[in-house]
Amino acid sequence: MGPDEPELIRRWRSGEAAAFETLVRRWQQPVARFLARLLGPSAPVADLSQEIFLRVYLSRDRYREEGRFSTWLYRIALNLARDHIRKQARQPIPLPEEVPAAINGDRAPWEQREIQEGINLALAQLAPPMREVLVLRHYQGLNFEEMGRLLGTPATTLKSRFGVALRQMHALLQGHGWDEEYER
């Protein structure tokens, strides 16, 4: 168990390189997961993560203690992800030629891969606001108050949006061959 986060952040802000290293190791996978879910598997997640932590490093003096570090970090990641989406919007999005086949109860490696592809495809089909709220709640574990601070949207609005997003996700997975057998 490493040092607690406020202490780690205090050391990082005072210029201790080891503290920054520890913060990066602690947060690099959540950030990568966040980017991968928001942008899809073909996104250059490693490069974007590198860019995010560079921005964190350069913004050390601008960090304020009022909010949680994770909220601040995800705001940087979200801005970068949105920039990336805007740039990619000018280019055609490559979609799989075939929709993944129905998933049976026996989960062989190839079946597991199909499940993953189906989830990635369904996530990509969600509208960006829906995707953001679903990813932040499901994969990043943020509560709605934290999301409200991050996105600048009231928590009640985000709760409604999350319900819609989860139901859309369910419909999309079914459309991609989601099987009741797998659900059980």
Place this chain on the structure above:
Amino acid sequence: MNCAQARDLIPLDVYGDLDAATAFDLSAHLDACPACRNDRAELQATRTALDAAVTPEIKVDTAAIQRAAIASQHRAVRRWKRFAIAAGALAAGLIAILLIRPEVEMGGGALVIRWGERTAEPRRETINFVQVPGPAMRDVDLEERIRILSDLVRALRDDLETGDRSRRDELNVLVARLELLRIQSQQRWDETRRDVKALYTAQFGGKLEGDRQ
């Protein structure tokens, strides 16, 4: 609680985001409503399915970040240096303008920038060219004047012959002097023409314009 209310709450219940009292009410509705219970089971399965997504393994290179940060800081310093130089030059220019207080005038197709104390208008030197009468002027003017004057004197003489014989001799003398003056003038004029002709020939080697000889 009815099904519409339950439908809004089920996604939050799946993720444990309801307070205890609301969760209890929803649970009571689900116990009595197979449709809503099935709806909750589907969304719970969707949540489970989402966990199947793979997270790419990455490793952020912190050494590269520090190198990039140093390079970025160097770029920022260079930008500030350039900005400081430009600002300094601008400030110096403004100070110079304040000190010398130039006056700018536009108009008449000209841009005039003037600085320093305004000086008096430059004194315009007037050069008077003395026009020496040329040969043609000389012929017409002097000869004509003498002739007119002679005619006038003769007219006076003729007029006085009848009235004042005593002054006739004096007038004759005056006529003679005028005649002498005319002759002398003609002689000087002839000499001047010869001199001008000689000078022209020596200088340009040709005949003087108007000289018919």
